[in-house]
Amino acid sequence: MQGSSLLPGLCFLLSLSGVVAQKTKGTCRVCPRNASCVNGTHCTCNHGYISESRQKYFTFPLEICEGKGIIFKSPRGTTPSETTSSMKEVVENIESLLTKKTVWGTEKMKNITATFTSILQEMESVVLETALKAPDQKLQKVQSHTVAVETRVVTDNCSTGVTFNLNAQMNSMDINCGDVIQGNIQGPSAVAFISYSCLGNIINASFFEKVNEKDQVYLNSQIVSAAIGPKRNTSLSQAVTLRFQHVKIKPGIKKLFCVYWKGTKEGGHWSTEGCFLIQANKTHSICNCTHLSSFAVLMAFDTQEKDPTLTVITYVGLSLSLLCLLLAALTFLLCKAIQNTSTSLHLQLSLCLFLAHLLFLTAFDRTEIKVLCAIIAGALHYLYLASFTWMLLEGLHLFLTARNLTVVNHSSVNRFMKKLMFPVGYGVPAVIVAISAASRPQLYGTRDHCWLSLNQKFIWAFLGPVCAIICVNFVLFILVLWILKRKLSSLNSEVSTIQNLKMLTLKATAQLFILGCTWCLGVLQMGSAARVMAYLFTIINSLQGFFIFLVYCLLSQQVRKWFGEIIKSKSEPETHTLSSRFGPDSKPSEDK
Template identity: 55%
Template sequence: MSPFCFPVPGLCFLLSEVMAQMTKATCPQCPQHAFCVNGTYCTCDSGYASDSGKKFFTFPLETCNDIDECKPPISVYCGLNAACQNVEGSFHCHCNPGYKLLSGDTQFKNSNENTCQKTTSSKTTRDTEELQRVVEKFESLLTNDTPWAMGEKREVASRATTLLQTVESSALETALKSPEQKIQKIHNSTVAIETLVVTDNCSEEGKVFSLNTYMNSVDIRCDDIVQENVKGPTAIAFISYSSLGNIINATFFEEANGKDRVYLNSQVVSAAIGPERNTSLPKSVILTFQHVKMKPSSEKAICVYWKSMNEGGQWSSDGCFLIQANKSHTICNSTHLSSFAVLVALTNQEEDPVLVVITYVGLGLSLLCLLLAALTFLLCKAIQNTSTSLHLQLSICLFLAHLLFLTAIDQTKIKVPTLPQRTPCPEPRDAQFVDEFNTPVGLLQINLAFFLMTFWIVKNKLSSLNRDVSTLQNTRMLTFKATAQLLILGCTWCLGVLQVGPAARVMAYLFTIINSLQGVFIFLVYCLLSQQVRKWFREIMKSKPESETYTLSTRFGANSRPRGGVFPEQLKRKY
């Protein structure tokens, strides 16, 4: 028998029966792009992942979705002069425009198979050179520091707006000159451009194109690229600027709260479609940014776009929504095309003065009560047993924890949970914030199960014994103490999880009040409600006046007569 089954053999027998029944079950109906394993559960095909993230599943409504190996966190590397292309259930690499494999094939699997060589076609070379001139033109404008350094903020914004629009228009114009070159890519140290030309009017329904530059990407539907009022091919250009964010930085974000510290944590990217530059879209595009530096969990990501204005331009969050953010990447969606970036803000959380007062007063009372409780458990001989020893250790631990919290409360860094603004699939709160409360809540559920099982066993034992009044009273008092301890020391963690939505403020007050008064609860339940402890307190209170009487009576002799004619016997009776 397994060592885990030794304490509860009946439970293990039941589990073994359930497992035996499961092995006899027939294979469940697996969804599309999945197959059955061992006749008991399903798993997704290679190149697909379950919607729940589980490798094996039996849920009949589970779905298997295509894995985009070309996007983070996988991001297949195809080698120099090549790019990754995702396909349904798989992926492949292909040479950039102007390059081809030595074997003559059009695709390969990884960088080890990369033999992309520059072609000698004058047409392809001319197209690449024209796109290269666009990049060089931008680089010359950007490296000229004088206009950026000497100009005022409004002038810098105006120049940046003109620069962004010029590069977008030039890239689209170059792509539409050679529609047979469906994909064109070029990059250097300051800018990377990828263009895509659509000529088949989106023959595949719901087709989505993905363009990647500098580890940033955009996903856009084919229907959004094709323009109904334009005859002929249409194109989309996706551009990443490696250093433009140093010029149009977070100081151009006018919506920032004065108390928040905001900085730009991504490259500036642009997405545009042509020949007619259309900015509004019927459906949103998905943008994925790689962070310039790792984002701490305490900081909040903000998706923004460059809003052109008469004064020049500024960063704005209108129409941009956060989907998901982790330490290395942020995913946004937008209902229009423009230039985009990710700002990060460290929000200063304002303290509630009432909660501060409750915290200090409650912890002060708890420290006093925990000290009295510890002295009672240590000095009262009538109640000393194994249970009292455990309560003494609990009181000491809580005393030290409350004292540490009270003295170091101002030394901790405020951590603000990040709530997504709009999200179809991510976690509703920051993972670290959730784990801080879910761990004790999970342990609480396990202890609650053991508590209920123990209570049920004790109840059955008492019903089979000859019970007297004292046994019933002791059992009721024990049950009351155990239930109260479970609620006060355990269930209050649930109030921390419930601090969301309109009831967050009420839950915060309940959480603070109940948890700050844990010491008062322990002293009340385990000391003041104990008859033996109350009797011990009364004996201590009586012993003081009796000792004073004894001192006064022995101060005079048996036959001595004090001043005023009062004898010692009279003095003793008086006191």
């Protein structure tokens, strides 16, 4: 994967590989501007120029060959015009390296990344050194086609809360003044911000440490570097804020990574350590980083093909469920004929499922902001757990009702459920989510969805309680059927009781199927039957609200009677008006 991505875009490191590697290989492939190669091993400035380091022979590719009229005796003795010219020399030299294409197809990956690390560090050092030579010129800006540099020099103590903003090309950085001076009161301090528009062709997303085979990850920003001097300290008291403009605007972004270039013995790679995404949209990303280095933004796409049919089924089914759950909740609230403990349980279940489905539809894939995505995942975790908990209470109440069906006084069951249902229905899920969030908060929200991560088997914080509830409800269902069978055989003459028992049996079967067994289909999505199970799971689960409204409202004789009275009451005024106007005693008006 990495090797194939090196051939295109040989704008920088395929030439620089030879430049830095010359120290060990003994060859010079590229020399800076106004210099030439000597004996294939070193560079020397041409006639009329002198190296900034005052060395006749050198190997550093970013060395500057100055006209002999420009002499830097000391940082204090340099004029602004001379420093500006020197900064331009630095940019021009690095640009000449960026635009020089040298075929280097045999270069190893380790050498390329090591060269990249070395070049970035040396570029930062040269820019800072050049800026510090002219402390009176506090702000310098130089830009070419491929490189942009902005430096700021601080010669006095910083005021409290002062923040510097530096811009290079279409990127910017905010850094605290105190981190720039680092307690240095003996001389000037400087901060440099450099943006490269060509490096991403070589050091691309294939060097990302978290790259996954199922994801398509690519670099979608320019590479920028940030450094402070004269002390090259990379740790900060306050995080820097980096703003990147995206190179390409591409829809369907699933995840963004704020990364920095981490040099290692193996060469180097992109890492997210100490860098966090703060905000992102289609055109820009904002990152906070707790250290200085070279930075970029990577974007990930899931290459797994999505089934558009499943997507349509999900949205249509959940939209229908939301409507049915809303109607069911209104029915449970307004229909006084059915208001009891059982109805209260139905109402809470409907509310939890309504909120869970609504949040799922609107925010399940809002992964742009990590903190917000974690909150959404936690809310979904709680609402779906609460739905299952109320389902468990439904099963328990059904069992107690069946067991006490022949008892005239049901008050003991009702009192027990009223005391138990709210602390259990909303308290138990809250405890589970609180423990999960306290132990592993970073596992709320994934790269693709605002849900629980599969890492460290964290998904079992949801699946564990759900499986336990389904098992308990299944046992209660078997007990209910056994109890009802016994009572049906002993109550042959009581027609109303038999009808109630049959309705209880129907509700018990429907409830276990709707809110229990359907979730098992989600676990069975594997192997050759995965596609079929996915369709069954999506269809049945997205219609839960419709089934609840059907079983608990439309199949209820009392609710149907209530609906009929509402329709009748709306039609009566119109009928009354017509009968009063055209009744048998009414006479047509006569013209006089």
